Amino acid sequence: MVTKPDQPDPWLSAIRSAGTLVDPPDWVRQRGQHLYRARNEPRHSLLERATAKLIFDSRQPGLAPVGVRSAGTFQTVMAGSWQLLYRGGDVDIDLLVRPDQDGRTMTVRGQALSLIGETIGAGSVEVLALDHQQTHRPAETQRQPMMRSNLEPSGEFALANLERGHYDLLIRFGTRQIELSDVEL
Amino acid sequence: MRTRSKAAASKLLPYPPVRSTSADEDLVAACLKGDAAAWDALIDRYAALIYSIPLRYGLAEADAADVFQAVCMTLLDKLGTVREPRGLAAWLITTTSRQSLAVVRQRQRERARSEQDSAASGAADVADSELLPEEEVLALERALVVRSAIAELSPGCRRLIEALFSDTSEPQSYHHLAEQLGISINSLGPTRARCLTQLRDHLVAQGFSP
Numbered sequence: 001m002v003t004k005p006d007q008p009d010p011w012l013s014a015i016r017s018a019g020t021l022v023d024p025p026d027w028v029r030q031r032g033q034h035l036y037r038a039r040n041e042p043r044h045s046l047l048e049r050a051t052a053k054l055i056f057d058s059r060q061p062g063l064a065p066v067g068v069r070s071a072g073t074f075q076t077v078m079a080g081s082w083q084l085l086y087r088g089g090d091v092d093i094d095l096l097v098r099p100d101q102d103g104r105t106m107t108v109r110g111q112a113l114s115l116i117g118e119t120i121g122a123g124s125v126e127v128l129a130l131d132h133q134q135t136h137r138p139a140e141t142q143r144q145p146m147m148r149s150n151l152e153p154s155g156e157f158a159l160a161n162l163e164r165g166h167y168d169l170l171i172r173f174g175t176r177q178i179e180l181s182d183v184e185l
Numbered sequence: 186m187r188t189r190s191k192a193a194a195s196k197l198l199p200y201p202p203v204r205s206t207s208a209d210e211d212l213v214a215a216c217l218k219g220d221a222a223a224w225d226a227l228i229d230r231y232a233a234l235i236y237s238i239p240l241r242y243g244l245a246e247a248d249a250a251d252v253f254q255a256v257c258m259t260l261l262d263k264l265g266t267v268r269e270p271r272g273l274a275a276w277l278i279t280t281t282s283r284q285s286l287a288v289v290r291q292r293q294r295e296r297a298r299s300e301q302d303s304a305a306s307g308a309a310d311v312a313d314s315e316l317l318p319e320e321e322v323l324a325l326e327r328a329l330v331v332r333s334a335i336a337e338l339s340p341g342c343r344r345l346i347e348a349l350f351s352d353t354s355e356p357q358s359y360h361h362l363a364e365q366l367g368i369s370i371n372s373l374g375p376t377r378a379r380c381l382t383q384l385r386d387h388l389v390a391q392g393f394s395p
Contacts, residue, residue, distance in 0.1 A: 011385060014393070015350045017324065018331035024236035028250045029228060032257035036216070036224035039261060083247075117258040 027055060027085075031092070031115060038090035038116040049177045052088030088178035090115040093171065097185055105161045106185045112155040112171055112178070120155035123173025124148060127159060130166040130182060145170070209273045216264055228257060231277055234329050238278065239285040241317065248288050256281045274326050282316045327393070334387035341366060342380035349377065 023029075059082045081098040095110045112120050126145035151157045151173055162185055169180040212230075215223030235256050239249035259280055267273065317325075335346055348362055363370040 011381070012350065014327065014331055014388070015335075015346065015381075015384065017328045018335055019350070020237070020324070020328050021233035021332060022237045022240055023233045024250065024253055025246075028236065028253050029232045031250075031254055032228045032232070033225045035254075035257050035261055036221050040219065040221070113254075115254075117262070 034090070034115055035117075047175050047177065048089070049179070050088035050091075052086035052091075052093055052178050052180045054084060055087050056083070056085035058083040084183070086180050087115075088171075088180075089176075090118075091120070091176070091178055093169075093178065093180060095180075095183070100161070105163055108159040108162060108185070110157050110159070112151065112157075112173070114155075120151070120153070121173050122153045123151035123171065125151050125157045125159065126170040126172075127162065128168040128170065130168060213264060213267055213273070224261075227260075230333070231274070231329075233332065234274065234325060235277060235281050237325070238281040238317070239288065241321070242282075242285040242289050244285060244288055244292070248292070252281060252284045252288060255284050259284075274329055275322075278317070278322050278325055282322075286316060330391055330393050331388065334384055334391065334393070337387050338380065338383055341368075341376075342383055345377060345380050346384060 081096060084095040084097065086093040086095070092113045092115060093110060094113065095108055098107050098109070099105075100107055110125070114120055125148070127147040127149075128144075129146050147159060147162070149157050149159055151171060155173075157171075164185055167183050167185060169183055171178045171180070209227070209230075212223045212227045216227065232253075236249055236253050239252040240246070244252065256277065260277070267276070269276075335343055338346065345362070345366060348365070359373055360370055363373045366373075366376075368376060
């Protein structure tokens, strides 16, 4: 095939066009793929408890947490703030942590999102302080939440004036309870 | 609007690592029969297409991830009613564009609320918000066909094409490329010609013409 120098080969231009599509990060793709299995799994009517796993932490883009190979997606969040993504069963819990101006406390905005498109519904969020000096973590029933907040029907919630430290978060809605263990703020 | 971020542009390649030989209608039928692997394959096939559209609307990557999930959810909901699986790409483009546009408008409303003096700029943005023009939709479909054809190539050819035609990859010398691909530099030219012929054959078989 002969082409003029100022007329690029249309085949080569076509091949280059493939590069105009952008692959999503692996965790985005896997979350979409997880939808199918989550929707087809049998559901329980009794209280369901799940411990959520951290799958993304924007402060540690180099790490490869569970199911996430290409982090960095949330690097667009506001400077000084960071984003954590937890997954408990078929629910993702997205936390945006923003330091307050006093430099001591944090504001957390969160949202629980069903991976299978179910409505989260109203519920509650409890914050339990963790004391790493203790050798045994007290039973859940013996621990008093230091803060409670409403979980909006949209799955959104907000926690204000949390001091830096480690916390457990209990998110309850419907017949579900999802625990986020040892959340570092 | 509709400009890709530098971060997004850096993720243009590689092409999907899996071969995609099943037709869309076969995958949709298998999904409806409970085959989770078919759903995985369907998402693998269209992931880049779905994710690219919100980025073209100027959305941030976090929003693009949300749009991606919403579109997957809609696809799962509508699987049983997809009457023309052969037109799945077009359906996905339309659905993703609408979803992206909804998020763009939502973001504009939020910005207008938070910026008291932004009434004028907000109005300008809204005027710019519309579904992708026809030529851009066609370009997306063509890009998808080319990616699928590249995915059908042998791993060696796929790597060669990727290295030669990626705008974003670091420029590589022929010597380095030959070393990477495990072939002699003298056979790089013939290999390139052979791979391009293979690719053209795949594309022509799919009715593609440049």
